[in-house]
Amino acid sequence: MIKRVGRYTLLLENAPKIAGYAAIVGKKENEGPLGGGFDRSYKDTTLGEDSWEKAESRLQKEAVEIALQKARIQPGDVDIIFAGDLLNQCISSTFGLRSLEIPFLGQYGACSTMAQTLSMSAVYVESGAARIAAAVTSSHFCSAERQFRLPLEYGGQRPPTAQWTATASGSAIIMPQSMVIEKENIETKNSKETSLIEKTPVIEAICIGKIKDMGIKDANNMGAAMAPAAAQTILDFLEDTHTLPTDYDMIVTGDLGYVGTDLLMQIMNQEGVKIENLHNDCGKMLYDSKKQDVHAGGSGCGCSASVLCSKLLNDIKHGKLNNILFIATGALMSPTSSQQGESIPSIAHLVHIKGI
Amino acid sequence: MIKRVGRYTLLLENAPKIAGYAAIVGKKENEGPLGGGFDRSYKDTTLGEDSWEKAESRLQKEAVEIALQKARIQPGDVDIIFAGDLLNQCISSTFGLRSLEIPFLGQYGACSTMAQTLSMSAVYVESGAARIAAAVTSSHFCSAERQFRLPLEYGGQRPPTAQWTATASGSAIIMPQSMVIEKENIETKNSKETSLIEKTPVIEAICIGKIKDMGIKDANNMGAAMAPAAAQTILDFLEDTHTLPTDYDMIVTGDLGYVGTDLLMQIMNQEGVKIENLHNDCGKMLYDSKKQDVHAGGSGCGCSASVLCSKLLNDIKHGKLNNILFIATGALMSPTSSQQGESIPSIAHLVHIKGI
Numbered sequence: 001m002i003k004r005v006g007r008y009t010l011l012l013e014n015a016p017k018i019a020g021y022a023a024i025v026g027k028k029e030n031e032g033p034l035g036g037g038f039d040r041s042y043k044d045t046t047l048g049e050d051s052w053e054k055a056e057s058r059l060q061k062e063a064v065e066i067a068l069q070k071a072r073i074q075p076g077d078v079d080i081i082f083a084g085d086l087l088n089q090c091i092s093s094t095f096g097l098r099s100l101e102i103p104f105l106g107q108y109g110a111c112s113t114m115a116q117t118l119s120m121s122a123v124y125v126e127s128g129a130a131r132i133a134a135a136v137t138s139s140h141f142c143s144a145e146r147q148f149r150l151p152l153e154y155g156g157q158r159p160p161t162a163q164w165t166a167t168a169s170g171s172a173i174i175m176p177q178s179m180v181i182e183k184e185n186i187e188t189k190n191s192k193e194t195s196l197i198e199k200t201p202v203i204e205a206i207c208i209g210k211i212k213d214m215g216i217k218d219a220n221n222m223g224a225a226m227a228p229a230a231a232q233t234i235l236d237f238l239e240d241t242h243t244l245p246t247d248y249d250m251i252v253t254g255d256l257g258y259v260g261t262d263l264l265m266q267i268m269n270q271e272g273v274k275i276e277n278l279h280n281d282c283g284k285m286l287y288d289s290k291k292q293d294v295h296a297g298g299s300g301c302g303c304s305a306s307v308l309c310s311k312l313l314n315d316i317k318h319g320k321l322n323n324i325l326f327i328a329t330g331a332l333m334s335p336t337s338s339q340q341g342e343s344i345p346s347i348a349h350l351v352h353i354k355g356i
Numbered sequence: 357m358i359k360r361v362g363r364y365t366l367l368l369e370n371a372p373k374i375a376g377y378a379a380i381v382g383k384k385e386n387e388g389p390l391g392g393g394f395d396r397s398y399k400d401t402t403l404g405e406d407s408w409e410k411a412e413s414r415l416q417k418e419a420v421e422i423a424l425q426k427a428r429i430q431p432g433d434v435d436i437i438f439a440g441d442l443l444n445q446c447i448s449s450t451f452g453l454r455s456l457e458i459p460f461l462g463q464y465g466a467c468s469t470m471a472q473t474l475s476m477s478a479v480y481v482e483s484g485a486a487r488i489a490a491a492v493t494s495s496h497f498c499s500a501e502r503q504f505r506l507p508l509e510y511g512g513q514r515p516p517t518a519q520w521t522a523t524a525s526g527s528a529i530i531m532p533q534s535m536v537i538e539k540e541n542i543e544t545k546n547s548k549e550t551s552l553i554e555k556t557p558v559i560e561a562i563c564i565g566k567i568k569d570m571g572i573k574d575a576n577n578m579g580a581a582m583a584p585a586a587a588q589t590i591l592d593f594l595e596d597t598h599t600l601p602t603d604y605d606m607i608v609t610g611d612l613g614y615v616g617t618d619l620l621m622q623i624m625n626q627e628g629v630k631i632e633n634l635h636n637d638c639g640k641m642l643y644d645s646k647k648q649d650v651h652a653g654g655s656g657c658g659c660s661a662s663v664l665c666s667k668l669l670n671d672i673k674h675g676k677l678n679n680i681l682f683i684a685t686g687a688l689m690s691p692t693s694s695q696q697g698e699s700i701p702s703i704a705h706l707v708h709i710k711g712i
Contacts, residue, residue, distance in 0.1 A: 002485045004435075008459060010485055051696050079360075080564060087690065088444040090464045094688035098567040098701045103364060105472060105564060106688070108446045108462035116461060120476075127483030129358045129366055147692075208436060208461060211454040332450035332462070334443065336503075340407050345454045 002126050006240025008207050008233075015202040015354070016125040019132075019175045020071025021313050023306040024063045026141070026167030029298075032287045037310045039066045045142055045167055053087060056140035057096035059169035059302070060085070064100065064136050067171040067309075071132075072181045075100040078173070079130035082117035084108050085138050085301055086165075087147060092138050102134065110330030111226075111255055112209075113137040114170055114305035115349035118326075119206040121174040122351070131175065138169035139300025148219070148335055161221040163257045163299035166286055170305025172313075177202060177356075197319035199355035207240065207350040209233040211332065215343045219333065223260020223283070223296055225344035226329040230256060231267040233327055233348040238273065245275045250324040252312065253348070254282030254304025257297025258289065260329075282307035282328075304328040316355040326351045358482055362596025364563050364589075371558040371710070372481040375488075375531045376427025377669050379662040380419045382497070382523030385654075388643045393666045395422045401498055401523055409443060412496035413452035415525035415658070416441070419665075420456065420492050423527040427488075428537045431456040434529070435486035438473035440464050441494050441657055442521075443503060448494050458490065466686030467582075467611055468565075469493040470526055470661035471705035474682075475562040477530040478707070487531065494525035495656030504575070504691055517577040519613045519655035522642055526661025528669075533558060533712075553675035555711035563593040563706040567688065571699045575689065579616020579639070579652055581700035582685040586612060587623040589683055589704040594629065601631045606680040608668065609704070610638030610660025613653025614645065616685075638663035638684075660684045672711040682707045 003011040022039040030041035040062065047055040060083065068075060081100070083093035084107035093106055109116040117135030124130040142152060144165040150156040177200070212229040230253050238244065245251060256264055261281045268275050282304040283297035308326055315321040329348040338344075359367040378395040386397035396418065403411040416439065424431060437456070439449035440463035449462055465472040473491030480486040498508060500521040506512040533556070568585040586609050594600065601607060612620055617637045624631050638660040639653035664682055671677040685704040694700075 002483055004484065004487070053692060053696065084462075084464060086445075088692060089442075089466065089688065089690035091688070091690045091693045094567060094701050095693060095698065098569050101566050103564040104567050104703060105476070106440075106464035108440060108464045110445065120461070123483065123485050124479070127358050127479065127485065128360065129479050129483065131360070208459040210457050211450060211460050213454050332445065332447070334445035334447045336409060336444060337447045337451060340409065342451065345450050347460060 008236045009205055009240035011205045012122055012126040012203055014126060014176060015204050016122050016174050017177045018172045018201040018313060020067045020173040021171065021309040022063050022066035022070060023168065023170045023309040024059050025306050028292065029166055029168050029286060032292060034286060034311050037314060052140050052142040053091060056092040056138050056143050060092050060096035060136055060138040063169040063171035064134060067173050071173040073132065075102055078102045078132050078134050080105060080124055081134040082107050082120040083136045084113040084117065086110060086144055109347060110332055111299055111301050111304065112328040112330030112347050112349050113301040114308055115326060115328035115351050118172060118351050119208060119349055122203040122206060125174045125176060133174045134171065136171035137301040137305045139165050139302035141165045141167045144300060158295055159220045161259050161296050163222060163283055163296045164287065164294035165300035166298045166303035166306060168302030168306035170309035172309060199317055199319055201313050201316045201353050202356050203351060204354050205352040207233055207237040209348045211345045211347050213343055213345040217343050219338045221259060222299060222331045223257040224263055225331050226346040227256055227260045227263035228267060229346040229348040230264050230327055230329045233350050235271060235273065237350050245273060245278050248278060248323050248325050249321045250280060251275050251278045252280050252282060252324060253327045253329060254307060255299045256281045256329060257283035257299060259296045316353060319355065322355045324353050326353055364592045365561055365596035367561045368478055368482040368559055370482060370532060371560050372478050372530050373533045374528045374557040374669060376423045376529040377527065377665040378419050378422035378426060379526045379665040380415050381662050385522055385524050385642060388648060390642060390667050393670060408496055408498040409447060412448040412494050412499050416448050416452035416492055416494040419525040419527035420490060423529050427529040429488065431458055434458045434488050434490050436461060436480055437490040438463050438476040439492045440469040440473065442466060442500055465703060466688055467655055467657050467660065468684040468686030468703050468705050469657040470664055471682060471684035471707050474528060474707050475564060475705055478559040478562060481530045481532060489530045490527065492527035493657040493661045495521050495658035497521045497523045500656060514651055515576045517615050517652050519578060519639055519652045520643065520650035521656035522654045522659035522662060524658030524662035526665035528665060555673055555675055557669050557672045557709050558712050559707060560710050561708040563589055565589040565704045567701045567703050569699055569701040573699050575694045577615060578655060578687045579613040580619055581687050582702040583612055583616045583619035584623060585702040585704040586620050586683055586685045589706050591627060591629065593706050601629060601634050604634060604679050604681050605677045606636060607631050607634045608636050608638060608680060608682055610663060610684045611655045612637045612685060613639035613655060615652045672709065675711065678711045680709050682709055
């Protein structure tokens, strides 16, 4: 049952589970602080394909395939897949997933897509519209850079507020808690799990954001454009649920980076809601800002997707985190809108994930 | 309650109603066979804005505003809006709708977007995830032409298989049948309704399609690329529901145009399912192919959206149609994917609408 609380929040009373999840990244991402924790990484950004767009499509397809494998199901078991990405007409998703033959609903939420696809999947499973749903998104530094900014060959200089688009994909498989898929022997035998604790991440609630536009026009400062949207969604959720930040282990945004995080803290402090000690940002977690020259941190749909589908869900699985708010943020502009002098509308969607 | 039947179909047992709908079009569309039946039309394709993209955003915003007015509600009454369009990063939707402050989930289904946003709205309302949901999409000949094909100033010649992107937007407001909004006196006074019958369109069922790619690479022949997807979704739905084409008053696709329609008939005949006498296509309905020089018919998200949200829903309201299958089709490619030699993956989603 889906229960509406307050103005914006949906409580999912049966809390569907994330039965499988996977993250695939590029070389730079695997060299960062979360390196080694991903399901797969590629040293060659082309993945052997003849374009970066095709490489990104493959990241997305493989992320879904590994997540399905970890959930011990086949593509034919999935009733619906929600997918999206940053490329024009979402071609990473449509080309990446066409061979899977799963009913497909394309989503566009820019870098908020992981929270959006996860939310949609959870609503579909909770309402019985799907028995099993899949969520996936991706980004690729090279395909994004040439589409949104400059040809890579130009060697353009990046301002300090710019964020680095992650070459990464994350996917999650959602099903009811009551659905039990038998473990195959081979899986148990090959398992490298060392933790004694094995919890299951479940989706307790979601909060879909409104578009916020504070008039920021600098396409090299996405963090600043997105911070007000993140603040709004967090505040709406806390008000709707009558909870406090301290009711959660972690409030993790993605991907505000360093500049956007500072701004989020300022807004939250102005609102009298302290989250500093609980807050982290996927754009800060994915790279080592001192060693990896990413300026204001990571970004791209694949940034929060890959951090969620590796570090964060692993920590929930192993009992290190029990109760988190995951708020993915998106800047809803295009090169055309920026060239026409428009500001950057932004959005943030929240997913409340628990380990049980 | 949502009930899954067969492999792909969802029956919505309480059949949420389309409480308001609106279509706005450009000059050419209003000069076509459906002219005069739209809620608003503009002679100037810029709508007085300084870019076609901004004009398209305004089409979308105004379509929502009129639909809300006809449903006798305010933007603040809407719990969620599903919107999408053809422009890169869906900027018609994000910029058009930002001022409405409604929780927003961007959808990307190319020209299938009206069926997709309508489906999502219906699932949200039926499951209780939203009390009231809104669906909207748009396209604009000038913004699409320069993004997907050639600058208008170039005066490129169009092959006979090419379709004409509609300058149009359609929006629908979905709520439970049980929700009754009081009529204001002013509304009744100004009403120009002459029909004695006034039925309500309700959404009985939906069927979400899989991506089909038959290897067609000609971006000037979208109809051919999309026809197999339309056929697949219609066949899946008929099989899931154990119904025959003759159980419906009309099977209306959008927007295969003339070339795609011929191909759809061929495929359906091969499958032994006769739909000729029941079939029409929004791409054929919107323009007069003999007088209006649109070659293979209309296309664009706004084509099927504006035909549904004027002629089709009006006919249901006035009892001329009682039971239709609306199948919007989308070609999920981009200029980049075509330049890279890729084929055109396509999709079709079906919405079963009844008048009660």
